[in-house]
Structure formats: C-alpha cells, structure tokens
Amino acid sequence: MPRSPISLIRLAIGALFVAACSPSARALTIIDHFVAAGEELAGIGLAGDAPQQFNGAGSLPSVFRAAANHWERAIRDDFTVTVNYGWFATAPITPIAFHQGVAEAGTPERQIEGSIAFSNDGLLPFYLDPSPADNFEFGPLVVAQSDFGAGPINILRELAPVDAAAVGSIDLLSTAIHELGHALGLVGWPFYNDEIADGAINVVIAGFEGTTIPVMGTHLTVNGPAMSGFARPLGSRRLITDLDVLAVSQVSQFSQFLTPPGSDFNGDWQVDSSDLVNWIAALDGGTKADANLDGASDGADFMLWQQQFGWTAPKTSTTVPEPALLGVVIGLAPLGYACRERRTRWPK
Structure with a gap:
C-alpha cells in the first residue's frame, strides 16, 4: 500500500539521522x-x-x-x-x-x-549575487x-x-x-x-x-x-x-x-536536507522534485533522495558533513504534520 505524504515526510526526517556523506576529490x-x-x-x-x-x-x-x-x-x-x-x-x-x-x-x-x-x-544590468554558492x-x-x-x-x-x-x-x-x-x-x-x-x-x-x-x-x-x-x-x-x-x-x-544526480533538487551540487525541503514543497502537485523524470514528484523521488543523500562534489578531497543537521530536522518536523574562431560571444 503506498505511503501517504505525511508518512514519507516522517520517514525522511528519520533518514536525516542515519545518512552519511561521501568523499570526492577535485582534479x-x-x-x-x-x-x-x-x-x-x-x-x-x-x-x-x-x-x-x-x-x-x-x-x-x-x-x-x-x-x-x-x-x-x-x-x-x-x-x-x-x-x-x-x-x-x-x-x-x-x-x-x-x-x-x-x-x-x-x-x-x-x-x-x-x-x-x-x-x-x-546596456544590460548584471546581477552580482552576494551569495553565489547557493540559489x-x-x-x-x-x-x-x-x-x-x-x-x-x-x-x-x-x-x-x-x-x-x-x-x-x-x-x-x-x-x-x-x-x-x-x-x-x-x-x-x-x-x-x-x-x-x-x-x-x-x-x-x-x-x-x-x-x-x-x-x-x-x-x-x-x-x-x-x-x-x-x-x-x-x-x-x-x-x-x-x-x-x-x-x-x-x-x-x-x-x-561528474554530473549531479537527479535528487539535487536545488542545483547546489549536493544532495542534502535542502533538497528534501524542495521535495516536500513539490508534493502539492508539482514536478520540481522529479528525480527519476517520470513526470511526478512522489515517493519514488524521495527514495532516490534517500539513496543519494550525502552525494557531493567538493573542490577538495574531503568528507563534507551535513551542517546543522539536527536544527534542520527539528525545523522540518512540523511539516511532517502540516503537509553557454577563438573569440566567442555570448548569444544576444
């Protein structure tokens, strides 16, 4: 029997406690x-x-x-x-x-x-992002x-x-x-x-x-x-x-x-709790967290997120721990209950 969104969210919160990060090196x-x-x-x-x-x-x-x-x-x-x-x-x-x-x-x-x-x-104003590492x-x-x-x-x-x-x-x-x-x-x-x-x-x-x-x-x-x-x-x-x-x-x-896996829902080259937030938000009929590209954001995408949790492509050889994980989990808990010739030009 398919799990309800609330059950999946509760399962996701539990998964945050046990998922591990994997090391990767820059070349x-x-x-x-x-x-x-x-x-x-x-x-x-x-x-x-x-x-x-x-x-x-x-x-x-x-x-x-x-x-x-x-x-x-x-x-x-x-x-x-x-x-x-x-x-x-x-x-x-x-x-x-x-x-x-x-x-x-x-x-x-x-x-x-x-x-x-x-x-x-x-002629056209640039946007200089003050925090370019995120979106x-x-x-x-x-x-x-x-x-x-x-x-x-x-x-x-x-x-x-x-x-x-x-x-x-x-x-x-x-x-x-x-x-x-x-x-x-x-x-x-x-x-x-x-x-x-x-x-x-x-x-x-x-x-x-x-x-x-x-x-x-x-x-x-x-x-x-x-x-x-x-x-x-x-x-x-x-x-x-x-x-x-x-x-x-x-x-x-x-x-x-390397290319990011499907469950990197926010494009930051990491699969972490932020992506879970996007998945939860997409459960209301959206397709913004469709990890397996089947046209829906559902429990199958959550399962991929769970399997890929901790994936990262850091710039140095290191293990990157999930920051402030407990705080993120606590913040998510209520949701479980509420539901781009040598010169090359930029195309105009």
Whole structure:
C-alpha cells in the first residue's frame, strides 16, 4: 500500500539521522586571474572599471570563482587552465561578455589560457549575487532531457528569478559559467574546428557513444544548456547540464567527469536536507522534485533522495558533513504534520 505524504515526510526526517556523506576529490584547476582597470586583459586590451549600474551586492571575483567551482566539480581530469577576466567595453561585439583564446598546447590539445571580458557598458544590468554558492534568490530548479542518439540526457538546469535584484538582470554567474565553457574547449582552436567539421560534436566517450550534439560556431544549437547558442530568459539562472559536460569532455578529451544526480533538487551540487525541503514543497502537485523524470514528484523521488543523500562534489578531497543537521530536522518536523574562431560571444 503506498505511503501517504505525511508518512514519507516522517520517514525522511528519520533518514536525516542515519545518512552519511561521501568523499570526492577535485582534479580540474581553474586559475582565475582578475585583471584590474588599466591593466592588460591578455588578447583583448586594457581592462576598465566596473559598470556604474548593476544589481546585487556581490563582486565579479566572488561570482567568477563560484562559476569556476561549478566546472571544477564537473571535470575531474588532472588539468590546469588559466583564465584572465575583467571589465571591458564590449559593446562593439556584445552587450554581455565574450571569451578570447590566448594559448593552447599539450597532448591532447587543450586551451591552457584564455581571457573573458565582461561588459561595463551598462546596456544590460548584471546581477552580482552576494551569495553565489547557493540559489536562494531563485525559484525551484527546472530540468529537462532530450535524446541525441544514445538515450535521454539532461539538457536543462534552470531557475527563474524571485529576488527583485535578479529579476530583469543578466545573471553574472550564468554568464561566467557559459564563458568558462568556452575556455574549457568550446573555442575556435584547430582541435575544436576539427571536431565540429561536420556541424556536430560526435561523442565517442564510453557509455555515451552515438550521441551527436549539434553546434553552430562555438555554441550548442540546443535550447537549454549553459553552452547554448540561444539566449536564456532574462533574469534566469542556467547551470551546467549533462550535455554541456559531455560536449566539453569530448572536445577537450576529458575522461573523468561528474554530473549531479537527479535528487539535487536545488542545483547546489549536493544532495542534502535542502533538497528534501524542495521535495516536500513539490508534493502539492508539482514536478520540481522529479528525480527519476517520470513526470511526478512522489515517493519514488524521495527514495532516490534517500539513496543519494550525502552525494557531493567538493573542490577538495574531503568528507563534507551535513551542517546543522539536527536544527534542520527539528525545523522540518512540523511539516511532517502540516503537509553557454577563438573569440566567442555570448548569444544576444
């Protein structure tokens, strides 16, 4: 007999006491180099001042580091790339941001240095998230999948803005994630141009053989991924999708990578009590906590959350304990009873 939502919530609270975290190690290293106004932004020109108008109380360095963390969690090969970044008058090229390749080397060939210019023209205001490690200023995570020849794969991890500062802005974190995807492989060096000679990235990675990812220039012609050539909705936040990771890994010949499991309902690269809160909220007929992608948020998704609880992709080799777990459990208890050529441009 199926359990009621109240019984499932009680079971979830109990599970919080016994679930354990698992260790994981970082391999990719992104050396982020902020270029101050008046200094040379390699391959681009002199960096400028920050824009006079922007939303949010964050900073470009903190948001950029958070974006780098996302990619470092996803790509696990031992590899180091230097990315210079700063403010620049990008209006003749794009109102948002662009990436410029600086150097490539190695076997396999990969970009080892690039530069990213973020617009200081003020044509479109950026949202500088003061807490870029979380998605508190955004609504529930929306996911989607599609089949590119080898079975369904995630193509969307998107959150709509709910905070006033984010609404109507260009999310800087999403922009940085997109531009970093170029720095990691989707860039017009010969190794990339050879791969896309037929208009697609043809995946041969074990387990994904037969996946054909359509591209135009250095963007995916798929609506949804962070590396998409189609602009995202104004204000929304797009995170790295499985298709992004697969595209970058095939082009740069990365062999070790991770993608978040289905029960990471809030897109923070952890499966923890925060995701349980999202599952509980989605029980009222929503599909925002659909871990198994069957079109419903229900007990089966809770069971996946329970199995995956403690999954994390930290930036260092460590075991990450669940913070303030007891307090979270106590806070949940009442609910149990209430019910993204070498220069690459951001698409306009």
